[in-house]
């Protein structure tokens with residue numbers, strides 16, 4: 001869980017960097033996207049690793065949740081969970097499920113057309129199509145709304161998950177305060193950044 | 207004080223249990239929680255009812271027997287205390303108090319509020335010890351120099367009284383805080399290093415086979431632990447386990 005989670009955190013940062021470039025330069029965004037979409041190392045090594053990482057993470061997440069629920073067959077009549085643990089830490093499966101549903105939409109939005117373009121209709125390569133596709137997706141206020149909401153849940157997931165993974169790996173020492181601060185910064189700023197990108201393209205369209 | 211108690215009653219391990227409501231009057235704020243339970247039981251006995259079964263022994267926070275889940279928290283709302291050290295002044299006149307047994311599959315109910323925590327004993331037996339030669343020429347422990355910081359950390363870990371509040375409070379019913387305290391207590395000392403690899407592997411194996419849940423680092427155990435056992439111990443056990451798994 002910890003290793004796959006941290007791997008996803010690194011991926012998220014990379015994804016954010018590329019998306020953010022779309023705010024100030026369509027050209028940079030196109031060239032980065034084109035590179036990611038055509039480079040064989042990215043396509044045939046990193047992409048399968050990522051897919052495996054995501055699947056492993058959420059499948060293990062569900063397994064963990066089922067085992068942990070099962071470890072207390074008779075529930076408490078009164079259980080004051082908020083007295084001793086954060087809401088985020090107690091609801092990782094909920095925030096996870098929201099992220100998973102978002103990934104469904106996200107794949108439908110970007111991955112399905114991409115696969116279609118490349119492998120099914122085999123349309124000619126156009127290194128400048130990415131920016132247009134991106135902007136087009138953010139026309140619909142409903143879609144932008146769903147994106148924004150999903151990133152709020154991603155933030156909640158990371159507020160617990162980021163430093164939790166260090167504890168799982170056995171890191172709890174003088175750096176833990178720094179890791180906690182880094183968790184807050186990352187878990188709030190990165191999703192906020194994604195929200196900004198979505199809103200930016202949405203509002204710019206008018 | 208006048209209180210309403212809602213207590214889990216269960217005749218034996220097999221019987222289905224239920225919450226039963228008992229009004230109680232004339233509770234002094236200076237009473238401990240267990241003294242209040244004693245008063246209730248006196249009244250039940252006088253009426254010819256079955257008194258509420260609950261575990262207790264030292265009544266001063268050192269034995270770890272007094273397992274009660276009070277108003278949704280292990281050992282009640284106070285911090286760094288066991289149920290026997292909880293005072294009625296923490297409650298208000300007219301309050302309704304829910305009292306349940308510690309719940310986990312690994313802690314089956316024996317009767318009412320008494321649960322079987324022998325799973326902890328079996329985890330201890332799996333590795334919570336150091337093997338010493340008792341032939342008569344045992345080395346004096348004080349002859350071995352130990353870093354003061356390590357000695358302090360080992361001592362802190364050793365203050366765990368095996369009460370099970372960590373399990374009771376954890377949403378996953380995980381025993382990681384208890385097991386990690388026992389592992390750390392030895393892992394930090396030179397005498398414990400000799401058997402460190404087997405110890406952590408065997409204790410974790412026993413813990414898993416007892417049916418406790420997995421740790422997801424919510425930190426609830428550390429908050430509810432009457433001895434303030436730190437999450438650092440869980441991280442230490444994760445390190446120990448990782449390196450022991452590599453060593454084999």
Ligand code: HEM
Pocket residue numbers: 001002003005006008009012054057058060061062064065089092093095096097099100103157158160161162164165166168422423
């Ligand atoms: C695809 C849907 C996802 C599901 C169903 C899911 C579910 C879970 C669950 C159940 C946990 C463990 C529970 C816990 O520690 O309390 C967890 C932990 C974690 N998740 Fe996710 N997650 C998902 C996506 C993500 C994403 C996209 C990221 C990062 C960008 C992420 C990062 C983490 C991290 C860092 C942890 C902590 C690991 C640890 O404590 O050892 N997760 N996730």
Ligand code: SF4
Pocket residue numbers: 270365366367368369370371372373383384387427430431432433434435
């Ligand atoms: S770690 Fe704390 S809560 Fe858990 S058994 Fe030991 S003393 Fe009790």
Ligand code: FES
Pocket residue numbers: 261262263264265266267268269270271272288289290291
């Ligand atoms: S009765 Fe011994 S700790 Fe409470």
